[in-house]
Amino acid sequence: MTRSAREMVPKFFFLLTRARLTCTCVLQVRDMLGHKVSRERIGTELDGMIHGPDPLTALDLLRSMGLFEAVFEVHPSATEDITSEFARAGSILGKAACNMLMNWKDLFEQRHDLVDLDSKDVKRQTILAALLLPLRCARVPLNKSRTQSMPAHIIKDSLKWKTKDAEMIDLLHSTAPEFVSAYAAMLSSTDESSSSRLKIQLGRSVKRLKSMWPSGVFLACLISSAEASPLGIEEATEEVIPWREKNAASSLPTPLSKSLEEISDLHEHLEMCKSLEATIKAYKIDTCWQWKPLLNGKEVMSILRMTQGGPSLGIAMDACFDYQLVHPDATTEELKEFLTTHSEDILSEKYIF
Numbered sequence: 482m483t484r485s486a487r488e489m490v491p492k493f494f495f496l497l498t499r500a501r502l503t504c505t506c507v508l509q510v511r512d513m514l515g516h517k518v519s520r521e522r523i524g525t526e527l528d529g530m531i532h533g534p535d536p537l538t539a540l541d542l543l544r545s546m547g548l549f550e551a552v553f554e555v556h557p558s559a560t561e562d563i564t565s566e567f568a569r570a571g572s573i574l575g576k577a578a579c580n581m582l583m584n585w586k587d588l589f590e591q592r593h594d595l596v597d598l599d600s601k602d603v604k605r606q607t608i609l610a611a612l613l614l615p616l617r618c619a620r621v622p623l624n625k626s627r628t629q630s631m632p633a634h635i636i637k638d639s640l641k642w643k644t645k646d647a648e649m650i651d652l653l654h655s656t657a658p659e660f661v662s663a664y665a666a667m668l669s670s671t672d673e674s675s676s677s678r679l680k681i682q683l684g685r686s687v688k689r690l691k692s693m694w695p696s697g698v699f700l701a702c703l704i705s706s707a708e709a710s711p712l713g714i715e716e717a718t719e720e721v722i723p724w725r726e727k728n729a730a731s732s733l734p735t736p737l738s739k740s741l742e743e744i745s746d747l748h749e750h751l752e753m754c755k756s757l758e759a760t761i762k763a764y765k766i767d768t769c770w771q772w773k774p775l776l777n778g779k780e781v782m783s784i785l786r787m788t789q790g791g792p793s794l795g796i797a798m799d800a801c802f803d804y805q806l807v808h809p810d811a812t813t814e815e816l817k818e819f820l821t822t823h824s825e826d827i828l829s830e831k832y833i834f
Contacts, residue, residue: 524640531605537579544572554639556621563712570708571612577741578611607696610653617654619713659686660701677807677834684766684806691770698757702750707740765809775813784820800827
């Protein structure tokens with residue numbers, strides 16, 4: 482049936498007969514699919530659906546057929562209510578991501594100047610990251626002494642996709658709230674000092690995601706929606722939700738925090754994407770992860786009169802990168818002067834741009 486969902490879009494626009502749809506929804510049939518079809522096969526068919534001509538309809542049909550839970554199989558420790566709510570919310574978020582991608586293809590399909598960018602990987606990881614947003618805070622056992630995120634479990638164990646996919650989606654989930662916080666700051670930014678801090682905040686997020694930063698921007702536009710509310714955590718442990726994620730959301734326009742089912746279009750979400758993308762480019766930090774440091778570690782140690790490296794050198798190198806983010810066209814001599822003038826504050830982490 483997963484193959485049907487993938488192959489019938491271009492042929493029959495998913496006009497399945499009522500009998501076939503009813504048969505698929507029978508619990509016994511779904512259980513057979515979960516046990517008799519290999520996870521590798523399910524992952525392969527899902528990949529084909531995402532890269533097919535109409536992934537939005539394909540995801541919708543998976544949910545209608547009752548196959549969503551079988552495809553995106555959660556860890557056995559998850560309760561039934563988490564499983565059913567994830568199926569509802571995840572399918573809505575996945576379809577929203579597909580919809581947004583169709584309305585804003587340029588950012589993902591015309592970035593040939595960026596290194597290591599595979600458009601198929603971008604599309605797959607972006608849609609799946611959106612779909613798995615409700616589970617981003619849930620942790621499940623990996624072995625006797627370690628845990629992993631629920632999304633990582635689904636990607637590696639349920640879909641048998643590569644570890645790099647799980648690592649990237651975990652990174653997207655942790656970085657998206659930083660873009661939300663930056664966007665909230667953009668809406669209230671009024672002076673040069675706040676602009677400098679915004680450059681650093683955005684630049685650090687771009688550096689972490691490298692060529693995948695547009696996907697982080699996309700997720701930031703969905704993470705505040707009602708459907709993206711974290712599942713699988715107890716009320717007493719809500720501190721696992723980043724403080725900035727909870728507080729920045731309150732500063733966003735109302736449509737961004739409403740249920741996606743209550744919104745007739747995704748205009749506000751697309752506007753947030755465009756605003757973040759335009760600001761990152763205007764600040765000239767869209768390729769900051771490729772920048773060559775103006776000074777190497779030995780040079781920084783010499784200027785600051787450091788006798789050894791360690792954490793202090795890391796702090797100094799971070800300050801150098803932050804200076805470049807604020808001043809993308811800075812010269813080596815200007816950076817040396819900055820280090821010399823503010824050496825004490827830099828090493829004590831008291832310098833504020």
